[in-house]
Amino acid sequence: MTNAILTALAQANLALAAAITAVLLLRGPARRVFGAQAAYALWAMVPLAGLAVLAPRPETTTLLAPVVLEAVRAAARVAPAASMNGADAALVTAWIAGVAAATAVLALRQARFVAGLGRLMPLPGGVLRAERSGVGPAVVGALRPRIVTPADFETRFAPEEQAVILSHEATHLARGDALVNALAAALACLCWFNPLVHLAIRRLRIDQELACDAAVLARFPQARRLYAEVLLKTQLAAQPLPLGCHWPATAPHPLKERIVMLNAPLPAPARRIAGGVAVALLSVAGAAAAWAAQPPSAAPPHVIPDWTQRPTAKDVAWAYPPAAEAANLAGRATLDCRIDGDGRLVGCRVASEAPLDAGFGEAALKLAPQFQMKAVDRNGRSTRGAAVRIPIKFILPQAGA
DSSP: HHHHHHHHHHHHHHHHHHHHHHHHHHHHHHHHHOOHHHHHHHHGGHHHHHHTTTTBOOOOSSOOOOOOEEETTTTTTOBBBOOHHHHHHHHHHHHHHHOOOOOOHHHHHHHHHHHHOSSSSEGGGGGOOOOOSSSSEEEEEESSSSSEEEHHHHHSSSSSHHHHHHHHHHHHHHHHHHHHHHHHHHHHHTTTTTTHHHHHHHHHHHHHHHHHHHHHHHHHHTOOHHHHHHHHHHOOOOOOSSEEEEETTTTOHHHHHHHHHHSSSSOHHHHHHHHHHHHHHHHHHHHHHHTSSOBBBOOOOOOOOOOOOOOHHHHHHHSSSSHHHHTOOOEEEEEEEEEESBBEEEEEEEEESTTSSSHHHHHHHGGGGGGGEEEEEETBBBBBTEEEEEEEEOOOOOOTT
């Protein structure tokens, strides 16, 4: 179980790293050619690639042939095999502890930000006004996000400035950006050890704000100068806001990037549509590539082998790991092999063994030449060229048996 968790975690993070690298390389050109919306949409490739590697890749024909082999040794006693490898268990425990710590830090940050708002007063249009100044405007929350404005919002900003600010935050709400950021925060907790994930989330939020700016400018095309002035006047609280929409408080405020975008003309509608299609195709292609790069998993048994020869007790006694036998240690190993034309195993490799480093994988490979099956299985299907997975359990007989 622990080995499966670590394998899935490693595969998912490798896929995430590859997808993040691709997005970091493409986001700039995508923004210049297709606009900020396309650059933001590119980030969909990252979770799709991470999820794709968890999907199984069954082989077309796989034989499953469980075999139990008993070594002949007088007065032997079965020693319980280790249920999990100690190193694997320690790594999984460390990962879980890291997830718990990262989640606790995120919850503490959110609680501090919400406490800094003070009492919230509802206003028309579903907007909330904070009791204190200098916090927001921002979208706060994840499952039920709300627009929160500072106490001095009406006095600090002119009516036309308030309109573009509220339009910006309403765009966040309409697109579900708060939920996107919550899922990103959850991914950061699960992958707390992966620096690329944390870098990606910072860049994601920047692209999110740029895309939101572009949407507001499309609605207020004559308000570019006003919008730039509002950006210069708007400041966020020093406390970070994990669950919501805002600039990352711990990073330098990249106002220059936003204002530069305000001076650039918006792409034509046809180009924006083309960008959306291109991004969708890239995301699907990235997920498909991540899925295809994973090793195939074993499918349910399609054919049942009919053995004509299997290792004898004498063969097993010869192959049994000497150290394991001396320690009265039982074990198991699984071989993945191919079937040649006369029913013998070829190209065998050890898929798994337990306990690790006890020699049972090597012992199973020694026994592979002693296996042979008929050219057709018990269902009458040819076994030529098929893959076979053979779980082999090595058992020491009970004392006196």
